[in-house]
Amino acid sequence: MALIELEKICKTYRSGNLHVPALVDLDLQVDTGEFTALAGPSGSGKTTALNLIGCIDQPTSGRLRIDGRNVADQTVPQLSDFRLYQIGFIFQSYNLIPVLTAEENAEFVLMLQGMRPEERQQRVRPLLERLGLGGLENRRPSDLSGGQQQRVAVARAMAARPKVILADEPTANLDSSTARELLELMRELNRDEGMTFLFSSHDPLVLEHAGRVVRLQDGHLVGDERKDG
Amino acid sequence: MDLLRLAWRNLWRNRRRTLLTVGAIGFSLLLIQTFHNLAIGSYRQMVNSGVRSGSGHIGIYAGDYALSREETLSYLPGELPRTITGLADVQQVVPRLYLPGLAQSSRESRGILLTGINPELERQINPFLKRIPDDRMIRGLDSRDALIGDRLMDELKLKPGQKLVITVQHRDGELAAELFRIRGVVRTGVKEVDHSLVMVGLNRAGRLAGIPGQVHELAVILHDSAVDRPPLKEVQALLPTRNDVRALSWEEAMPNLADAIKLDYASQKFIFAVILLIVSIGLINTLLMSVMERIREFGILIALGTRPARLRALIAVEALLLGAVGMTVGCALGSGATWLLIEYGLDLRWFITQELEFGGVVFDPILRARWDWPWMAGMGLLLMGICLLASLYPARKAARIEPARAMRHH
Numbered sequence: 040m041a042l043i044e045l046e047k048i049c050k051t052y053r054s055g056n057l058h059v060p061a062l063v064d065l066d067l068q069v070d071t072g073e074f075t076a077l078a079g080p081s082g083s084g085k086t087t088a089l090n091l092i093g094c095i096d097q098p099t100s101g102r103l104r105i106d107g108r109n110v111a112d113q114t115v116p117q118l119s120d121f122r123l124y125q126i127g128f129i130f131q132s133y134n135l136i137p138v139l140t141a142e143e144n145a146e147f148v149l150m151l152q153g154m155r156p157e158e159r160q161q162r163v164r165p166l167l168e169r170l171g172l173g174g175l176e177n178r179r180p181s182d183l184s185g186g187q188q189q190r191v192a193v194a195r196a197m198a199a200r201p202k203v204i205l206a207d208e209p210t211a212n213l214d215s216s217t218a219r220e221l222l223e224l225m226r227e228l229n230r231d232e233g234m235t236f237l238f239s240s241h242d243p244l245v246l247e248h249a250g251r252v253v254r255l256q257d258g259h260l261v262g263d264e265r266k267d268g
Numbered sequence: 269m270d271l272l273r274l275a276w277r278n279l280w281r282n283r284r285r286t287l288l289t290v291g292a293i294g295f296s297l298l299l300i301q302t303f304h305n306l307a308i309g310s311y312r313q314m315v316n317s318g319v320r321s322g323s324g325h326i327g328i329y330a331g332d333y334a335l336s337r338e339e340t341l342s343y344l345p346g347e348l349p350r351t352i353t354g355l356a357d358v359q360q361v362v363p364r365l366y367l368p369g370l371a372q373s374s375r376e377s378r379g380i381l382l383t384g385i386n387p388e389l390e391r392q393i394n395p396f397l398k399r400i401p402d403d404r405m406i407r408g409l410d411s412r413d414a415l416i417g418d419r420l421m422d423e424l425k426l427k428p429g430q431k432l433v434i435t436v437q438h439r440d441g442e443l444a445a446e447l448f449r450i451r452g453v454v455r456t457g458v459k460e461v462d463h464s465l466v467m468v469g470l471n472r473a474g475r476l477a478g479i480p481g482q483v484h485e486l487a488v489i490l491h492d493s494a495v496d497r498p499p500l501k502e503v504q505a506l507l508p509t510r511n512d513v514r515a516l517s518w519e520e521a522m523p524n525l526a527d528a529i530k531l532d533y534a535s536q537k538f539i540f541a542v543i544l545l546i547v548s549i550g551l552i553n554t555l556l557m558s559v560m561e562r563i564r565e566f567g568i569l570i571a572l573g574t575r576p577a578r579l580r581a582l583i584a585v586e587a588l589l590l591g592a593v594g595m596t597v598g599c600a601l602g603s604g605a606t607w608l609l610i611e612y613g614l615d616l617r618w619f620i621t622q623e624l625e626f627g628g629v630v631f632d633p634i635l636r637a638r639w640d641w642p643w644m645a646g647m648g649l650l651l652m653g654i655c656l657l658a659s660l661y662p663a664r665k666a667a668r669i670e671p672a673r674a675m676r677h678h
């Protein structure tokens with residue numbers, strides 16, 4: 040059984056009388072341990088797909104199952120907890136809570152889970168070290184570079200050991216070398232820890248790192264290629 | 269704990285706005301606490317001087333004398349002054365006889381209220397007699413000395429040491445007149461009183477009216493410690509059951525003063541309510557702004573798995589912290605101002621030159637506040653409560669943020 044299963048998923052936005060089909064009959068399966076990119080031009084539906092998979096938006100029709108569970112059956116608090124324990128998010132930018140330090144941000148999900156402070160620190164410190172953030176633990180986001188901020192967001196997503204990490208254009212606001220570094224880091228974590236990653240990008244450089252590239256165009260799935268390795 | 273820390277830091281994100289709001293809360297608390305303390309302090313002063321020259325904290329009358337002022341409702345106090353003075357809370361029991369009459373000098377005549385007093389006791393408690401020098405006081409219960417209101421003396425064109433004839437109605441219906449000599453002059457500041465006041469020894473007044481030994485009023489003066497809890501029941505228990513003698517609280521005996529105080533405090537309360545309303549509106553605005561500018565951030569919090577209830581709690585805690593800081597500042601300011609108004613008082617003579625009369629009572633022009641800690645604490649907590657209430661709508665707004673939409677917010 041696939042970790043993520045989309046079955047004839049449609050998402051139509053309504054703004055006034057206008058109906059904007061953002062996803063049309065999307066079928067997609069993602070297995071545990073994959074490092075998959077959603078590719079496609081602007082407006083193709085990448086963000087929409089990730090939001091649905093991340094359970095922060097509901098499809099207009101179709102069936103979405105994650106880890107065998109039908110998302111539509113869950114109540115709001117259940118979905119909150121589902122995201123808290125099963126899903127990690129990395130957004131394009133301004134991911135972090137400005138009043139918390141790098142370490143506190145990285146610990147945030149664990150804090151929500153109710154983990155004790157010492158335990159949180161034990162979990163997060165090595166992760167920050169590994170992500171090259173050693174010595175920056177007490178800095179606020181405003182005192183970190185864009186790349187450092189994104190790495191803190193990766194640490195936050197990783198710390199809770201979710202089933203899957205969703206990243207919507209995680210490198211869009213980074214220069215190409217920083218973007219490459221972040222991607223390589225994510226790939227490493229994917230290999231070493233077996234963490235499933237699903238991220239979107241329209242940057243060919245980024246797509247090179249993906250193990251699988253799913254292509255969207257105008258809400259339709261137009262390609263699905265797997266690389267070996 | 270983590271929620272508290274996050275809320276505290278969020279509070280100081282917009283330092284200026286938070287400080288302004290804290291200032292508004294603190295200032296309103298300062299106003300409310302200080303004005304309340306000043307009001308109750310000055311009411312206490314008014315009651316004190318009103319009570320001492322009037323009914324006493326508890327007044328003892330025959331029938332409805334307190335209201336009707338019907339002259340025939342006099343009574344023999346018997347052992348009452350002694351037994352009532354025996355109560356622990358009682359400082360003094362002062363007898364008085366009130367006789368409407370006429371005062372004549374060689375040139376003028378005026379209607380007066382002849383008051384028979386016990387000069388020794390009266391002087392200990394009546395603020396207006398305290399000012400009179402020793403050698404100007406009435407000498408004994410039977411003397412022909414009289415104290416006279418300053419305006420009345422002027423109208424009669426008399427001077428201290430000169431004589432006047434006082435006529436009252438004898439209980440048998442005849443007129444009875446007697447010659448008195450002006451010994452001292454009284455000035456209460458209440459025009460009507462100073463126009464009509466003549467005080468003489470109690471025994472002489474009683475004999476003149478044919479009711480020797482009788483009184484219209486026993487004014488029971490309490491020790492300061494008992495003023496808030498007058499022992500009305502204990503006094504009542506001492507009264508003889510046979511005749512129609514009853515004990516009234518000062519509020520019943522002097523309804524004018526009691527009503528004036530109630531009315532004054534009612535208008536204060538209205539102003540307090542307006543102040544609180546304005547603060548509430550400002551608070552809702554501040555809290556709503558602070559939520560609206562964090563929509564994206566809250567979207568992220570929800571996406572990460574924060575339950576909406578927890579987000580509401582975060583906003584509520586932020587509001588409560590804001591209220592707590594404001595309350596601390598406000599209580600500090602309010603206490604400081606109250607302290608100043610207790611130590612130094614507020615001298616109304618800076619503003620008004622006439623004598624100050626309130627509900628038929630003249631009071632000390634230097635108003636002094638009084639501590640009312642429970643009330644001050646209550647107002648502080650009320651403001652915290654208002655903060656919490658003001659946070660409900662913004663908190664609901666935050667909890668309803670849809671993360672997918674919020675994330676498109678930049």
Ligand SMILES: Nc1ncnc2c1ncn2[C@@H]1O[C@H](COP(=O)(O)OP(=O)(O)OP(=O)(O)O)[C@@H](O)[C@H]1O
Pocket residue numbers: 052053054059060061079080081082083084085086087088241673
């Ligand atoms: N809230 C919305 N209301 C109306 N239309 C929307 C809304 N959100 C997205 N859309 C539309 O849905 C379509 C898909 O948008 P989506 O954001 O998923 O694309 P994307 O692939 O992420 O694009 P980009 O690369 O620019 O981020 C677009 O046509 C977009 O205009």
Ligand SMILES: [Mg+2]
Pocket residue numbers: 085086087207
């Ligand atoms: Mg997008």
